[in-house]
Amino acid sequence: MKQKDKKQSLKFSGRMKNISLPDFDILDEIGPDNEFKIARTAEKRHVHNKRNMLLERGRVIEVMSNYQCHVKMQEKVVTASIGGRLKQFKNHSSAILAVGDYVEVDTSPAPDYRIENILPRKNSLIRYGTGTFQKEIALAANIDQLVITCSWRMPMFKPGLADRYLILANKFHIRPIIVINKIDLCEDFVDLEDEISYYRESGIKVILSSTVTGAGIEELKEELKDMDSVFSGHSGTGKSSLINSLEPGLELLTAEVSDFNEKGKHTTTQAIMLPFSFGGYLIDTPGIKTLTLNQEDEARIPKLFPGFDRFYPHCRYRDCKHIQEEGCAILEAVDNGDLDPLRYESYRWIMQNI
Ligand SMILES: Nc1nc2c(ncn2[C@@H]2O[C@H](COP(=O)(O)OP(=O)(O)OP(=O)(O)O)[C@@H](O)[C@H]2O)c(=O)[nH]1
Ligand SMILES: [Mg+2]
Ligand SMILES: [Zn+2]
Structure with missing residues (x-):
C-alpha cells in the first residue's frame, strides 16, 4: 500500500493499534542557542499565510511521532502533519501540539492535511522537563475536569493524597471531581461523610462509587457527559474498573496506549482522547503519573x-x-x-x- 493510500484509508474506528508515540524528552535537550532563533521567528507565527490555504478548524485527538497527529474535523478524523511554520517553533513549549488542542488545518492539499495554527488554550496540563532551557511540556490542552480517584479502603482513603491532586487541579485551572470508590467496603457511612465533608463544604463535587454494586456510576456518568476528563489517582484505587463500568472496552484501549514503550524506554508524555458513547472524552495521558508538585x-x-x-x-x-x-x-x-x-x-x- 502506498503511503498516500494508507493515509486515505485511515478512518477513526475508535481502535488505534500500533501507534508510535513521540519522544518528548528530545525536546528537553534544546540548547540555549535556539533562543535567538525562536524570538526572531515568533512574530512570523501569527502572520497569516498568503498562499491559497483552506483553513478548517479541528481538534487534536492523538499526537504521534514524526510530527503527525489525528485531528477530528467536523465529520471525520484525518491524519495531519504539523506544518512547517509550526515546526520551526518546536522548541517553544506553547507551540508543541498537545492532545485536546484546537487547531487550524490546511485542507487544500488533501489528503496531505497540515496543521497551520494552534488556537489559544483554555488550560493545559503541563509536565516540567528536566532540561534547563525547555521547561514546560503540555501533555493535554483544553481539559474540563480532573477526576481524582480514591478508594475508601484497599488502599485506605488518605485525604492528604486528595489534597495534592486538588492543588494540581487548581494550579492548572481544571475542575476537580473526587471519586471515593469501593464504598461497598464501607461499614460506617457517618465516618465516611465526616472525612469528606470538608471537600463538599469547599464546593468540590464528591461522588461515592462502587464498581461492585454499581453505586455512583450513573452519577459519575452525568458529570462526565459532554466533558473532556482526565482520570488520576493512585494505583489500585479502581480507575480501570471505573472506566470499564462506564464504558466497557475503553480501558483496554487506554492500556494499549499506556503500556507502549519505545524500544524498552518508558514513554510517559503521549496522550489520546477516547470518546465516551454518552458524550465527552476520556483523555488518557500516562504523564499524569509524573505530575507532582515541585x-x-x-x-x-x-x-x-x-x-x-x-x-x-x-x-x-x-x-x-x-x-x-x-x-x-x-x-x-x-x-x-x-x-x-x-x-x-x-x-x-x-x-x-x-
Ligand atoms: N471492593 C471493590 N473492589 C474494587 C472496586 N473497584 C475496583 N476494585 C478492585 O481493586 C483492584 C484495583 O482496581 P483497578 O481498576 O485495576 O485499579 P487502577 O486504579 O486502575 O490501578 P492502576 O492501573 O494500577 O493504577 C482490582 O482488584 C479491582 O477488582 C470496588 O468498587 N470495590
Ligand atoms: Mg488501571
Ligand atoms: Zn495566612
Whole structure:
C-alpha cells in the first residue's frame, strides 16, 4: 500500500493499534542557542499565510511521532502533519501540539492535511522537563475536569493524597471531581461523610462509587457527559474498573496506549482522547503519573490548597504562607474552628515535604 493510500484509508474506528508515540524528552535537550532563533521567528507565527490555504478548524485527538497527529474535523478524523511554520517553533513549549488542542488545518492539499495554527488554550496540563532551557511540556490542552480517584479502603482513603491532586487541579485551572470508590467496603457511612465533608463544604463535587454494586456510576456518568476528563489517582484505587463500568472496552484501549514503550524506554508524555458513547472524552495521558508538585509551586500552594480560598484573601500579608504570620486568616480560622485542623496539618505537611 502506498503511503498516500494508507493515509486515505485511515478512518477513526475508535481502535488505534500500533501507534508510535513521540519522544518528548528530545525536546528537553534544546540548547540555549535556539533562543535567538525562536524570538526572531515568533512574530512570523501569527502572520497569516498568503498562499491559497483552506483553513478548517479541528481538534487534536492523538499526537504521534514524526510530527503527525489525528485531528477530528467536523465529520471525520484525518491524519495531519504539523506544518512547517509550526515546526520551526518546536522548541517553544506553547507551540508543541498537545492532545485536546484546537487547531487550524490546511485542507487544500488533501489528503496531505497540515496543521497551520494552534488556537489559544483554555488550560493545559503541563509536565516540567528536566532540561534547563525547555521547561514546560503540555501533555493535554483544553481539559474540563480532573477526576481524582480514591478508594475508601484497599488502599485506605488518605485525604492528604486528595489534597495534592486538588492543588494540581487548581494550579492548572481544571475542575476537580473526587471519586471515593469501593464504598461497598464501607461499614460506617457517618465516618465516611465526616472525612469528606470538608471537600463538599469547599464546593468540590464528591461522588461515592462502587464498581461492585454499581453505586455512583450513573452519577459519575452525568458529570462526565459532554466533558473532556482526565482520570488520576493512585494505583489500585479502581480507575480501570471505573472506566470499564462506564464504558466497557475503553480501558483496554487506554492500556494499549499506556503500556507502549519505545524500544524498552518508558514513554510517559503521549496522550489520546477516547470518546465516551454518552458524550465527552476520556483523555488518557500516562504523564499524569509524573505530575507532582515541585519546588516552584511552593510559593503558590498557600493560595492553591483546597478550601483556603475562603480565607486567605483576609490574611494581612498578600504572600502569607499561613505558618506563623501575624494577622493570618487561615490560622485564625483554625483557632475559631472554621477550618478543619486536619486539613491545616495536611497543608503543613505538604509545605514541609515539597
Ligand atoms: N471492593 C471493590 N473492589 C474494587 C472496586 N473497584 C475496583 N476494585 C478492585 O481493586 C483492584 C484495583 O482496581 P483497578 O481498576 O485495576 O485499579 P487502577 O486504579 O486502575 O490501578 P492502576 O492501573 O494500577 O493504577 C482490582 O482488584 C479491582 O477488582 C470496588 O468498587 N470495590
Ligand atoms: Mg488501571
Ligand atoms: Zn495566612
